[in-house]
Amino acid sequence: MSYTMRDVAKKAGVSVATVSRIMNGKGEASPETIAKVKKVIEQLNYKPNLLAKRLSERKSNLIALLVPTLNNPFFPELVREIEKEANKNGYQIYLCNSDDQREKVEYYLDSMVNHYVSGAIINSLHVDENDLSILEERGIRTITIDRANFDHSYSAITVNHKAGAQSAVNHLIQDNHCRDIVFISGPRDEKSAIDRLLGYKMALEQVEFPIQTKVVYGDFETESGYQLIQKLLMDGEKFDGIFSSNDAMAIGAIRACYEFGIQIPEQVKIVGYDNINMTSYLHPRLSTVDQCKEEIGALAIKELINLFNNRSEKPNHYELKPKLIIRESSR
Known part of the structure; x- marks a missing residue:
């Protein structure tokens, strides 16, 4: 047996x-x-899967990329950056869209083994360390991006969302004198959303004068940003600043404000998060936090190639600091 x-x-x-x-x-x-x-x-009398190791030594040019959704514009743009970097180095991307469902994650994890991928880039809340260990056992080198809700011993890239959110809220308060701010958070159980909420609170704790705040929870999609701000306005709530946990919800918030005749940035300043491409073509153009898509793409592929070429190489953990991009929506 x-x-x-x-x-x-x-x-x-x-x-x-x-x-x-x-x-x-x-x-x-x-x-x-x-x-x-x-x-x-x-x-x-357990012995590692030598067949899988031999197959991995064939150095397949396929790298699996597991993403949580393609509905949020950030992820297709991230996929493009990773694919561009992979192609430059002679690798192809096997795209796995999990729709944030554990059942689909399990299907794709098995599929990665069946396709003999050399490496896997994982961006999912529904992958744990056991999953990574099984991939590594089968000769598939791994690196997680950002959304992992756990610490692990394999390679990882994280973005300092606390710092990113803090810079956005500081901009609204210090540069724009906003005193009544709405924060549109992502889901309560999503790590990057939690970190952005913590950054928001950190910025407020540094203020020595009173700030009125409201926190509402969306799902990172445009419709939720629209509905949340629409409801606040229908309830007669007043605010002069909005910080959204991603650009998609910020775009929905802008639409809701316009429907109520609220001018941006004259009456309400808005800052998003992600720096997706369309934000620079909106009117007004959306201020946002750039969370380093290009750098993530280059670093993920570079780390995997390093792991492919040096089987004894120890995994590395990288932390990137996002950058505030100020445009007309908050000037």
Whole structure:
């Protein structure tokens, strides 16, 4: 009978990630746990999937890219940047759109193995360290981008959304003297949305004069930004500034303001987040926070190629700082 790493983990009472780390000599476990895992490996006569490793050594030119949605304009633009960088280096992208569903994530994780991809770029809330460990066991090098809700021992790129949000809110308060600000947050359980909310609160904590604030929660899509601001206006709420957790919701908010005859930026200043392409063609052009699509694309491919070429290379963690782009919507 052929056993897998999952079988070892189950019998030893630990996670697949722990087994993977111990087998790769990375430690990060107690001596007792290491001894127990090694004993189970010996009992089951477990051997890593050598066929998968041999296949990975063929250096397939396919890199899987798992994204949460294509409805948010940011992600198609991110895909384009990653694909452009991959093509420059002789690799093709296998695009996997999960629609933020665990069932689809599992399908694509299996599909990555079946397609013999060399590497996987993961941007999903529904992937855990066990998933990454299984891919790595099969010779698929991995790097996560931004949305992972957990710390892990593989390569990762994160964006400092707290700093990005803080700069946007500081701009509304300090540069534009906004005193009644609405923050359109993303989903309550989404890591980047949580970080942007924390950045918003950090900016408010530094202010020594009273600021009226309202936090409403959307889903990162244009319609939710439109409906949230429309409801506030229908309820008679007054505000002079809006910070949106992404550009798509900011565009919906702008539409709602115009329908109520509110002029931007004369009556309400608005700042979005993402710096998607269309923001520079709106009227007025939307101020936003650029979260480094080009840099993410270049860095993700560079890191994977480095991992392909140096199998013993230790994974790296990178943190990027977003940049505030000031345009007419907040001048």
